[in-house]
């Protein structure tokens with residue numbers, strides 16, 4: 001099976017002058033339903049990597065960047081933001097650190113939001129996600145009436161509800177205690193496997209990644225270049 005996401009020779013610089021920072025991704029590929037944890041020290045470039053994968057940050061260089069048979073590098077070069085926006089909204093889902101639910105929508109409306117924005121009709125998956133994530137009894141509640149863990153589970157349901165090809169999760173369990181973090185991550189992995197959705201999870205929490213036995217890549221400062229350049233590394237023991 002051909003990878004649905006494939007990057008090689010991708011670089012992106014952030015900032016100027018002495019503070020300039022560059023992330024280099026020599027190679028990264030993900031197949032349908034595959035999961036990857038990305039770890040690395042603070043400031044090493046993990047969010048920069050997610051922004052590149054989320055098609056919101058234009059690479060400065062990309063020998064190849066393909067997502068779902070679309071040539072993302074060419075779309076960026078041609079300024080084809082329409083194509084990129086369509087890929088983003090239809091085929092990507094996001095789980096943010098703090099849930100990011102809209103306070104004026106109830107939980108079910110929040111979960112259905114991406115589907116509604118895409119003009120997609122109701123899908124039995126919404127109810128199933130709510131049930132699997134233990135949220136059915138809370139579906140009429142506004143986010144302020146939910147615990148942090150419940151909000152985070154709702155954010156996961158929202159990211160999966162429109163059946164994207166790839167979910168990007170940036171420290172999705174940072175606000176949770178360790179047992180909750182483990183449970184929420186396990187649920188996310190189960191859903192990804194069941195629905196064939198690929199998942200990239202950025203986490204500071206090496207212990208969590210180890211417990212979940214997730215394939216792992218690390219963003220590490222490049223030894224030869226001080227702290228101003230990082231690269232994505234594939235540890236042999238991961």
Ligand SMILES: Nc1ncnc2c1ncn2[C@@H]1O[C@H](COP(=O)(O)OP(=O)(O)OP(=O)(O)O)[C@@H](O)[C@H]1O
Nearest residue numbers: 014015016021040041042043044045046047048049
């Ligand atoms: N918009 C920006 N403009 C300039 N420099 C930036 C910008 N965003 C990030 N950087 C710099 O890029 C580097 C990588 O930042 P990034 O946020 O990707 O790291 P991170 O690994 O996600 O960090 P953390 O774990 O602390 O969230 C840092 O040196 C940061 O200061």
